[in-house]
Amino acid sequence: MMPEAVSSIAPVTSRPAAAREEPSQSSLVGVDPIEQITMMENHDDAYYAWKRAGLRDRIALHLDAHIDLFWFYEKDPDRLLEARSLKEQERMLAETPGWNLGRLSEKDLVHIGNFVYPALKEGILKEFYWILPDNMVNGRKQLRLIRDIFEALVQTNPKEVTNVRQSERSVTAEICGRGATACSLSELPKFSQRVLLDIDTDFLVIDRFSDHYPYAHPGSPKPWIWPCELVDRLKQQAIRTDFVTIAYSVEGGYTPLGYKYLGDDLATILRDPVQYAGRRRLMALKRQGTLDRVSGSDRQALQHYQEALELAPEDPSTHYHLAHLWRAQGNEDQAKLHYRHAVQLDPTYRTAYKNSGPTYEALGQWKMARAEYETALRLDLDDPHAYSGIGRILIEEKKWYDAIECFHRALRLGEEGPQVHHHLGYVYAKLKRWDEAVTHLQNAVTSKQLEADTHLWLGHIYFKTKRWEQAMEAFKACLRLGLGPPIVPWRLGRLYLRKRLFYKAFRRYRDALRGYRRLVTWYLRRAFRSISQLLVRRLRHETLG
Amino acid sequence: MRRLDSIPVKCGKSSWHPLEGEVVLIDRDEGELIRFNAIGAEIWQVVDGQRTVQDIVDHICNTFEVKRRRAEKDVIRFLKQLRSREFIEELEEGHPA
16 A cells, blocks of 8 residues: 655644653654754664663564564573572573674674564663554565565574464564564554654665565666655654654665665654755656656656756756766766766765675676676776776686786775685685685685685685685584584584594584585475476466467 | 694684673574583583693583593593684694693
8 A cells, every 4th residue: 555645744733632641852853853863884883872871671663674673693602601400500591592602792793684683682672663654564475475574584583583463454473572563654553652764765666575675676767755745654653753863775775775765754754843844856767857857757766866966056966866867868977077076075985885786796787787887987087986886797707817916906996805805816726726715715804794704715715725624613603603504514623633623523413414414405406396396387288278 | 632632722713791690692603502411511611722631631521510521522622613614723832632
């Protein structure tokens, strides 16, 4: 169910009667100015913002196209050693299925996919509402998908995630003994108290579980709801809040960079519905420009963005859109000029996610990804991310030497190291140039995203070059970080055998065999499913024929 | 740990705590929580980098009603298991028995 289009919000001076009785420190969304709005790129910073503010027992409205609720190991295993009796310890073990025995730090454990879980666990949140875009909770089939997500949480954390239920319009569960509900904005109950409003900008853009989920549509779709419409709907629900967190989520490919400004617009409206009136014209022009662009009317889009630029010459998003529109018109000089302006005004516009290349890569669409990177180079010949992206595509094409050249060029142009070093290390390993591979992989270990993979490759290289102790440490690091393809315990088993640590070797070989068994089962199931689908298709074809 | 005068020492990689006469230990390498029974706990607690295997056997004989030959065999076997899991190592100073 799509919301009714609401073009603007007029400042309201009178408030609903019920709202007058609410705590005076909170604001009625869309009516009162909200002072405490924290903007962030990565959504997990919301958890740290809540913690810093000392919030406790709050209801959170989490507007997001993604769940952010995955479970992870308990942070402090030493708590087990504080048990006063064996019985108490056994109870602790039964209550929490996994403990962070590898001593990963909070920084390693908490990420954009799970930060809500520790917030619930630590009592920052007492109730959690995951509000999804309307299309994603519209109907039984969609709700079934949400329920599957919750059921998957039960599989990994049966003690903490219980009572998953699907109703006509929502899915509910208990997480760490606290209520969790997934529903649309319209299905929210009336709250008698202030809530934490936690919004991901991708909520405005991603509106369905499509083939490219969890990423935004790489073809830059138009938002399904605009900031003013969202605020209006929150106002209709009489939401009161005193603390808002807004994540851009551009990094990772969730919010297209072109729509990052929607997060800022949202903050502008929430921060001061009166002052917002002064920016309404600018927002309307950019919105019209976007709609023109999506409908293929690039000339009209250009006109609208030019008008927007006159109103706000320092607005990076307008320059960014103008750059792409001029490029589409074949005016490369204007395109470059506006792109440079956008980056000067907001250096984050030089992100690796400034185009859909990384998303196409994640979807395995290499040709499309390459086209995106080549376009990026037309806007900025010194774009390190584009060289890095082309390097990754060359790896797929097994063009090792060309890939090396691209990665080195990216490094020279200032590409942030770890990921490029990781890929360079991988390529050198493929070429059996072990020393260069090790040097680059060691530089890459600092990358949180690729740390486990980097240890895996270091392990393989150390193993091949007979540096047994280092290989063992690298493989152990892989396991600690949760990366456990069967080859890791298998090789660890062999390394333990070398050290005559027979018991450990036995355990690792056993783990490896279990892993291989799971892998074979998975492949067999997939093959069976493919064959069945093929047979069904053939049968249908014959029936129709 | 074949020699009675070798000196075992804890590796210090694991956290542990005595509890109701037993010892609970976190093996961070393997990601496991391990419990030692009363005798194992006693042996673990006297592994201090000072005492030789012989000293530990003496301590066990004095603490529990067990024959020396049996205690020697059990202590050595247990210490070997601890070493195989890298909970302890052997100090170099020991001399052949």
